[in-house]
Amino acid sequence: MIEFRGVNKWFGALHVLKDITLSVEPREVVVVCGPSGSGKSTLIRCINGLETIKDGDLVVDGQRLGDRATNMTELRTEIGFVFQAFNLYPHKTALENVTLAPIHVRKIARAEAEASGREMLAKVGLGDKFNAYPSELSGGQQQRVAIARCLCMRPKIMLFDEPTSALDPEMISEVLDVMVGVAEEGMTMMVVTHEMGFARKVAQRVVFMDAGAVVETGTPEEFFSDPKTDRSRAFLSKILRH
Amino acid sequence: MIEFRGVNKWFGALHVLKDITLSVEPREVVVVCGPSGSGKSTLIRCINGLETIKDGDLVVDGQRLGDRATNMTELRTEIGFVFQAFNLYPHKTALENVTLAPIHVRKIARAEAEASGREMLAKVGLGDKFNAYPSELSGGQQQRVAIARCLCMRPKIMLFDEPTSALDPEMISEVLDVMVGVAEEGMTMMVVTHEMGFARKVAQRVVFMDAGAVVETGTPEEFFSDPKTDRSRAFLSKILRH
Amino acid sequence: MIWFQLQSLMGSYPLALRGLGMTIALSGISLVLGTILGFALGVLRTSGSRWLDSAIGLWVDLIRGTPFLVQIFLIFFILPELGIELDAFTAGIIALTNLAACFICEIVAAGIRSVPTGQVEAALASGLSQWQRMRQVVLPQAMRVSLPPLVGQYVLLIKDSSVVSAIGLTDLTRVGWLVVQRVPNGLLVFAIVGIGYFVVCYPLILLARRLERRMSAAHGEVQL
Amino acid sequence: MLENFSFRTIVEYLPLFGQGFAATLWLSIVSFAGALAVGIILCAMNLQRSRLLQLPAKIYIDAIRATPLLAQLYFLYFGLPRLGVVLPELFVGILALALNSGAYIAEIIRAGILSISRGQVEAGIASGMTYAQRMRLVILPQAIRVTIPPLLGQAIVLVKDSALLSLISVAELTRAGQLLASDRFMPAEGFLTTAACYLVLYYGLKSLAVFSARWLGVRPIGSRT
Amino acid sequence: GTLDDITKRGELRVAVQTQGPPFSMVDAAGKRTGSSVELAELMAKEMGVKITFQDYDWDGLIPALLSGKADLLVADMTPTLARAMKVAFTKPFMYTGSAVFAKTDSKFGTMDACKAKGTKIAVLLGATGEKVAKETFPDAEIKSYKGGGPLLLDAVNNGQADCGVNDVSAVKGQQAAYPAGSFTIMPEVLSKEPLAFATRYDEQDLLVWMNLFLDQVALDGRLQKNLDYWVNSEDWKKDHQ
Numbered sequence A, B: 001m002i003e004f005r006g007v008n009k010w011f012g013a014l015h016v017l018k019d020i021t022l023s024v025e026p027r028e029v030v031v032v033c034g035p036s037g038s039g040k041s042t043l044i045r046c047i048n049g050l051e052t053i054k055d056g057d058l059v060v061d062g063q064r065l066g067d068r069a070t071n072m073t074e075l076r077t078e079i080g081f082v083f084q085a086f087n088l089y090p091h092k093t094a095l096e097n098v099t100l101a102p103i104h105v106r107k108i109a110r111a112e113a114e115a116s117g118r119e120m121l122a123k124v125g126l127g128d129k130f131n132a133y134p135s136e137l138s139g140g141q142q143q144r145v146a147i148a149r150c151l152c153m154r155p156k157i158m159l160f161d162e163p164t165s166a167l168d169p170e171m172i173s174e175v176l177d178v179m180v181g182v183a184e185e186g187m188t189m190m191v192v193t194h195e196m197g198f199a200r201k202v203a204q205r206v207v208f209m210d211a212g213a214v215v216e217t218g219t220p221e222e223f224f225s226d227p228k229t230d231r232s233r234a235f236l237s238k239i240l241r242h
Numbered sequence C: 001m002i003w004f005q006l007q008s009l010m011g012s013y014p015l016a017l018r019g020l021g022m023t024i025a026l027s028g029i030s031l032v033l034g035t036i037l038g039f040a041l042g043v044l045r046t047s048g049s050r051w052l053d054s055a056i057g058l059w060v061d062l063i064r065g066t067p068f069l070v071q072i073f074l075i076f077f078i079l080p081e082l083g084i085e086l087d088a089f090t091a092g093i094i095a096l097t098n099l100a101a102c103f104i105c106e107i108v109a110a111g112i113r114s115v116p117t118g119q120v121e122a123a124l125a126s127g128l129s130q131w132q133r134m135r136q137v138v139l140p141q142a143m144r145v146s147l148p149p150l151v152g153q154y155v156l157l158i159k160d161s162s163v164v165s166a167i168g169l170t171d172l173t174r175v176g177w178l179v180v181q182r183v184p185n186g187l188l189v190f191a192i193v194g195i196g197y198f199v200v201c202y203p204l205i206l207l208a209r210r211l212e213r214r215m216s217a218a219h220g221e222v223q224l
Numbered sequence D: 001m002l003e004n005f006s007f008r009t010i011v012e013y014l015p016l017f018g019q020g021f022a023a024t025l026w027l028s029i030v031s032f033a034g035a036l037a038v039g040i041i042l043c044a045m046n047l048q049r050s051r052l053l054q055l056p057a058k059i060y061i062d063a064i065r066a067t068p069l070l071a072q073l074y075f076l077y078f079g080l081p082r083l084g085v086v087l088p089e090l091f092v093g094i095l096a097l098a099l100n101s102g103a104y105i106a107e108i109i110r111a112g113i114l115s116i117s118r119g120q121v122e123a124g125i126a127s128g129m130t131y132a133q134r135m136r137l138v139i140l141p142q143a144i145r146v147t148i149p150p151l152l153g154q155a156i157v158l159v160k161d162s163a164l165l166s167l168i169s170v171a172e173l174t175r176a177g178q179l180l181a182s183d184r185f186m187p188a189e190g191f192l193t194t195a196a197c198y199l200v201l202y203y204g205l206k207s208l209a210v211f212s213a214r215w216l217g218v219r220p221i222g223s224r225t
Numbered sequence E: 001g002t003l004d005d006i007t008k009r010g011e012l013r014v015a016v017q018t019q020g021p022p023f024s025m026v027d028a029a030g031k032r033t034g035s036s037v038e039l040a041e042l043m044a045k046e047m048g049v050k051i052t053f054q055d056y057d058w059d060g061l062i063p064a065l066l067s068g069k070a071d072l073l074v075a076d077m078t079p080t081l082a083r084a085m086k087v088a089f090t091k092p093f094m095y096t097g098s099a100v101f102a103k104t105d106s107k108f109g110t111m112d113a114c115k116a117k118g119t120k121i122a123v124l125l126g127a128t129g130e131k132v133a134k135e136t137f138p139d140a141e142i143k144s145y146k147g148g149g150p151l152l153l154d155a156v157n158n159g160q161a162d163c164g165v166n167d168v169s170a171v172k173g174q175q176a177a178y179p180a181g182s183f184t185i186m187p188e189v190l191s192k193e194p195l196a197f198a199t200r201y202d203e204q205d206l207l208v209w210m211n212l213f214l215d216q217v218a219l220d221g222r223l224q225k226n227l228d229y230w231v232n233s234e235d236w237k238k239d240h241q
């Protein structure tokens, strides 16, 4: 579904992605973790073309990014992206946030889009917040709207960039619960997160990055119980200690 | 050192602090926790007068807040306050951040203030970052500068409002380590935090708040192993689960 | 014909230089004074006193809402009836300074309001006095936001200074009017006047753009 | 001048002021609409990556901002006829105001657009919207809110600048005052009445801005120190 | 009295309206000159004081006189009765009339042509010409400009107006800046208007003195000399262009 083959990327002189080779199968859930600045966000932002790569191949849903034949705008409709900062449209209600892209991008009739938007919001536990503006919602609620917004496009892939790290501790679990639900329905997912409980529960694979390179990959059991590199061991000890 | 006696506070119609009675002894470390919106921030912001109280008595370091005789500006120099968002002055270097108040408020000679500022920054592990601007520091480093900034005023009391919740997971431990160090030197501390590891390690008491009221207080062992109310039990289960 | 007129215009260049000098003197002095006064008003406006805020707000509204000509007119012709006699240059400076101060006050107040609450609270918590908070923490940060619009406002005020010719000061625009009586090619004359203003204003616009770019570089350019 | 202030004469001239007021009002509205159009086009050009579009917009904006409206008005009114284009003065006046204010408005809108956080833009990109859709659905609606106060400021400037049109024989508010001053030699009466009318327009605009801000759901920023 | 003040001050303060040649203008050297200006200088000389000119633009002129910033107002101004309710005019120092002018090669060469419906006629805002034009050409479209007589010539020359109505001597003086024969000035004089100086009613002594001055210069020929040089011929051009 997603395949990185020797991908490299620079920000000016900074080599942010170093020769990444990695593939994600359909219906697979992959958790990406690693220290700050290691390139996790850059990695998943490349997948829907929010960042462009310098060399190497990146094939998503059978289409090679950067090819002339690849219509990025169309490809993006197949990829849902959930941001750390939610990025809901502040001038639209929850329902409008959720139906905006289906109506204008997918060209679905408004009534139909609203019906499925309502359904999706109800599914993430916000059946009573259709007409609330983002500013009237708690962080956890906003992030759930953001997830519903992606799901309404019925994407083939969902990408999450630290979806819970801007949330209050109490609200983290409500968002994680929704994400677990999505994973269990068989979505292909790549999730940047430090929530190891989530990784243990639904990930088929954990990818550990450091300084722009993939340092270690493995099943959650392997990774948590027996990290192979010093760097991942040090990282895990800091993350899990408190 | 800090004594709340029947303190009440309203924001408009919202009763944020309900009849709070609570006292903190010198050299005691108290951790405050509770769900979002329960009034934790408001509680500790009252102590240094960032919020004013409606009725009840609040006595800090022997002085009653709201009394004409109490000089708030002077009292505040005895109270260090560490914010969730660090609130470093972005236009000043680490060293300037740390020496601003000693020079202008305590009227200490610049050379002397800088010497003790350097010492304090070294103590929080930033001996090589004197001339860095906040934008050049990581979150964890910024928060440590913020703590050093308070310590430079040699306060009698330190207040922390969720000092680690805006940090990357890896950086949390470096800040907690510094806080543990401060606690062990015998500082009177009130800490709003959800880091239960920290509470276990240094707190003499945990205060659980809900909907503006203190619902439960106890030693960390009592509180974590045997929470008395349903509300605190539910809260703990969410916080500790992931 | 054009050549003939240009030649005849050349004779007026001492007059034009004097006009340009007057424009620069008037706007220079009143911009400096207006900036100082405007900052003071801006700080007062955000000092937390509702009374001061609405008093200054009302004054700013009055000045923004009425033609500058009328303000000059009141200062120069009506104040003498209250026993305040001013010469034209002083009256022009006062009127322009007041106008500048009102606009600058709004810009500065907006800058101050844009400084995050947390910054003020941090300063408050470490025991800085109100003046120290302003001086050390708030104003330096407000400046970042205020500087580009401030410089932009200067350009507008320089152009507004032409209204002072109503009270007998011969500024650049007035020179244009005088010359056009003799060389009736308004197009040519006012093109030259326009160039005069351009020479004064354009460096300021460039400066404003530079400041703006430096600030947005710090914030990271938005890609649309 | 004030001790003989004659309200009677003002009343006598009131119909004239009424006409002037109405003229200024509609002149300003039409010019402002034009200025918005000019501003939007200029701003759109200025935001393009292509230098070919960007450069003319930049040069135009700078040239307009650095020169006085009077010179621009002169160019349009007396300059265009030399090139064989004779336009009615009303049209020239509105054109001059729109072209002049448009340059300022372009900068205001640009600032508003650039103030939209990167995350908003990326959210639009990520959900597969085209450039035009992002602009229309995400960026502009949010930018509008930020630009209301500076747009109000510009509208006020435009209303006052429209006084300059009396120079090219467009009868507006300032002219009514000047007539009172030149027919009857009553400058105080003339100019103070004019000022009062402008103040009415100012407060009208201001409440319109407050109203539209509320309509768009912008919360006022509280002051604090 | 005002005359005492002037003597004490040693200075006569004159507000001028720089409407253009021949009455008041700034010449190429930047010096203020013209028929009215020279008369005012003569006045100061007779008073034995020096003269300062205050050059207001149109909006500031009347306020300057009324507020006492200036002692008198020197311009080519018609003393209408309405205006005389506010300021005190001297005796007329000359008579002129409004004339109609048009571009030489246009179809508006005669009065009748100008009377046609929809003719665009340029006048100066608030000037006598404005009123006269409205009476003479009831069907025409009157356009009032602000900013001085030369602007009218410019407007007619550029085709923004078909013809203009202004003080005949002003038109004659101002057309000098154009190539000879650019404009046709029609022989009909629409109205006979006096031109006078103005001062305030609380300056009766100055008013009396100025009237006496005008009588004197009329008698000893100095006024005629001034008018012959500035108004009735184009002699001034060779000295001042």
Ligand SMILES: Nc1ncnc2c1ncn2[C@@H]1O[C@H](COP(=O)(O)OP(=O)(O)OP(=O)(O)O)[C@@H](O)[C@H]1O
Binding pocket: A011, A012, A014, A016, A034, A035, A036, A037, A038, A039, A040, A041, A042, A043, B168
């Ligand atoms: N637009 C950019 N221009 C220049 N450098 C950038 C840009 N975006 C990111 N970087 C740099 O690239 C590196 C990797 O950034 P990235 O955001 O991918 O890290 P991350 O692993 O997601 O970190 P975090 O956990 O803090 O989100 C960092 O050093 C960052 O400073």
Ligand SMILES: Nc1ncnc2c1ncn2[C@@H]1O[C@H](COP(=O)(O)OP(=O)(O)OP(=O)(O)O)[C@@H](O)[C@H]1O
Binding pocket: A168, B011, B012, B014, B016, B034, B035, B036, B037, B038, B039, B040, B041, B042, B043
């Ligand atoms: N300045 C204010 N004006 C009005 N209401 C306020 C203000 N500050 C806080 N509140 C409200 O008071 C209540 C308590 O706020 P407080 O910030 O003390 O909660 P908290 O326990 O610190 O929550 P969190 O964990 O989210 O920081 C909340 O409902 C909040 O919305």
Ligand SMILES: [Mg+2]
Binding pocket: A040, A041, A042, A161, A162
């Ligand atoms: Mg990241």
Ligand SMILES: [Mg+2]
Binding pocket: B040, B041, B042, B161, B162
């Ligand atoms: Mg809080």
